[in-house]
Amino acid sequence: MNLKIVIKKVQFANPIVAASxxxxxxxxxxxxxxxxxxxxxxxxxxxxxxxNPPPRIAEVCGGVVNSVGLxxxxxxxxxxxILPELSKLKSQLIVNxxxxxxxxxxxxxxxxxxxxIAGLEINLSCPNVGAGGVTLGQNPKIVEKITAAVRKTTxxxxxxxxxxxxxxxxxxxxxxxxxxxxxxxxxxxxxGLVLDENGQPFLGGRTGGVSGPAIKPFxxxxxxxxxxxxxxxxxxxxxxxNGRDAFEFICAGAxxxxxxTAHLIEPDRSLKILAELKNICRRRKINSLEDIRGQTxxxx
Amino acid sequence: xxxxIISRAQLTPDVISVWVKPKGIFVKxxxxxxxxxxxxxxxxxxxxxPISVADVHQHQLRFIFRIIGRGTEILARSxxxxxxxxxxxxxxxxxxxxxxxxxxxxxxxxxxxxxxLCRHLPRNNRVKVVIGARRSDQLILVHEFRKxxxxxxxxxxxxxxxxxxxxxxxIARILPSLSEPVIYACGPRLMLVKLRQIASNIPVxxxxxxxxxxxxxxxxxxxxxxxxxxxxxxxxxxxxxxxNTVKL
Numbered sequence: 001m002n003l004k005i006v007i008k009k010v011q012f013a014n015p016i017v018a019a020s021x022x023x024x025x026x027x028x029x030x031x032x033x034x035x036x037x038x039x040x041x042x043x044x045x046x047x048x049x050x051x052n053p054p055p056r057i058a059e060v061c062g063g064v065v066n067s068v069g070l071x072x073x074x075x076x077x078x079x080x081x082i083l084p085e086l087s088k089l090k091s092q093l094i095v096n097x098x099x100x101x102x103x104x105x106x107x108x109x110x111x112x113x114x115x116x117i118a119g120l121e122i123n124l125s126c127p128n129v130g131a132g133g134v135t136l137g138q139n140p141k142i143v144e145k146i147t148a149a150v151r152k153t154t155x156x157x158x159x160x161x162x163x164x165x166x167x168x169x170x171x172x173x174x175x176x177x178x179x180x181x182x183x184x185x186x187x188x189x190x191x192g193l194v195l196d197e198n199g200q201p202f203l204g205g206r207t208g209g210v211s212g213p214a215i216k217p218f219x220x221x222x223x224x225x226x227x228x229x230x231x232x233x234x235x236x237x238x239x240x241x242n243g244r245d246a247f248e249f250i251c252a253g254a255x256x257x258x259x260x261t262a263h264l265i266e267p268d269r270s271l272k273i274l275a276e277l278k279n280i281c282r283r284r285k286i287n288s289l290e291d292i293r294g295q296t297x298x299x300x
Numbered sequence: 301x302x303x304x305i306i307s308r309a310q311l312t313p314d315v316i317s318v319w320v321k322p323k324g325i326f327v328k329x330x331x332x333x334x335x336x337x338x339x340x341x342x343x344x345x346x347x348x349x350p351i352s353v354a355d356v357h358q359h360q361l362r363f364i365f366r367i368i369g370r371g372t373e374i375l376a377r378s379x380x381x382x383x384x385x386x387x388x389x390x391x392x393x394x395x396x397x398x399x400x401x402x403x404x405x406x407x408x409x410x411x412x413x414x415x416x417l418c419r420h421l422p423r424n425n426r427v428k429v430v431i432g433a434r435r436s437d438q439l440i441l442v443h444e445f446r447k448x449x450x451x452x453x454x455x456x457x458x459x460x461x462x463x464x465x466x467x468x469x470x471i472a473r474i475l476p477s478l479s480e481p482v483i484y485a486c487g488p489r490l491m492l493v494k495l496r497q498i499a500s501n502i503p504v505x506x507x508x509x510x511x512x513x514x515x516x517x518x519x520x521x522x523x524x525x526x527x528x529x530x531x532x533x534x535x536x537x538x539x540x541x542x543x544n545t546v547k548l
């Protein structure tokens with residue numbers, strides 16, 4: 001069975017990738033990271049960010065709502081302290097970058113040229129920051145502009161992580177494609193509000209982003225929709241916690257799948273997802289994922 | 301890792317004690333460490349509940365927790381023979397001192413991790429334990445502590461047992477008589493705040509609680525701000541921290 005995936009000359013040993021934000025910087029569980037197709041780091045910004053005040057997470061039925069707020073040490077410390085260790089990973093390294101303006105993303109891309117970095121994922125979809133994040137990703141023109149600007153500064157695999165909050169991700173995916181993106185990640189967390197027993201916002205950042213199995217049907221819908229709207233690969237993300245979920249996202253058109261919230265429950269969950277996906281393929285006599293990819297849209 | 305429930309007891313109206321026996325190779329936890337416990341058979345409750353180790357005996361772990369919501373309510377209903385999915389030991393162990401005057405300051409269910417710590421403290425320390433609760437029926441582990449330590453002081457807010465008042469009132473009273481003490485404290489946030497005020501020149505190691513996502517340091521959800529404006533992860537950089545290094 002061949003599970004290898006190639007996107008723009010970057011070879012992923014398998015289609016399972018750790019999503020940004022729920023796998024630290026990829027160093028905490030290296031044995032897991034080494035056996036995945038790839039790892040997307042927590043978002044890196046130009047300057048250090050302390051993140052949002054606590055509480056930063058709430059549990060809801062079948063999911064969680066987080067408001068971490070892109071806590072990270074900034075580009076320089078990331079390069080000095082984290083990247084040298086990350087370079088030893090055996091899987092493909094993708095650095096998630098976030099900023100408020102096009103220029104921020106370009107500076108980040110210019111600063112992240114190391115050979116060990118296989119690709120960059122532009123974060124246009126974080127719901128937990130004041131400037132940047134989701135406000136950029138809701139506007140197709142801005143998505144295209146930023147993608148095009150970053151495209152000029154890097155030859156690396158360029159992924160745009162999209163939002164589905166009050167915008168059609170098919171439209172913003174087309175914009176990312178027009179801007180020169182090599183792939184899009186669909187979707188980031190959905191807007192959420194959690195109240196405490198007094199009817200006041202529970203999270204320190206007031207609102208947050210919903211993730212986990214609760215959003216899976218919507219994420220799957222978005223992948224199916226985006227996959228038929230663009231010709232670049234779609235990376236599926238949203239509530240994948242078992243092999244069956246991964247299988248479904250691939251059937252809906254995903255080339256890779258990202259595992260996020262599941263890592264909070266079990267840090268090695270993605271390896272189990274991979275094993276379960278292999279089992280499904282074996283049982284269903286699927287030799288190549290190409291045979292099932294996008295089959296939701298094929299006429300029988 | 302799977303762990304079989306060996307016994308379960310109700311210590312107070314809302315505090316439960318559970319002994320479990322993990323399957324496979326036993327990794328002995330250090331004082332201050334905790335486990336992430338999955339809520340059995342409830343797929344809508346995703347996150348593990350972080351619960352500190354109250355004791356270890358012959359490859360069995362004791363967890364003592366307060367019922368504060370649906371998750372802990374379900375855990376509290378577990379019976380001997382049931383299985384838990386536990387992840388751990390997690391977190392940084394508490395530092396262990398030698399030949400010092402040590403004060404253990406426990407508020408409510410906060411007595412649990414301090415008991416395991418107390419069992420680990422080298423014998424050349426001079427240890428005093430202060431346990432507080434609102435009412436006497438909310439005190440836990442008093443007899444167990446008395447087997448380890450001679451000086452166990454009690455404070456209840458309604459005066460139903462020991463001194464009437466808060467645990468911090470007792471600490472404030474006995475603190476001046478101790479030379480170069482070290483304090484370990486676990487209890488409500490307000491207790492830790494008060495303790496830091498009355499013991500401003502003394503190292504106070506606080507066992508912190510925060511809403512956690514992963515418990516393993518990868519989600520950055522359990523941040524607590526330090527005095528430099530950075531966030532520490534309670535699960536990875538803690539849960540035991542020097543109280544004067546963080547904003548409470």
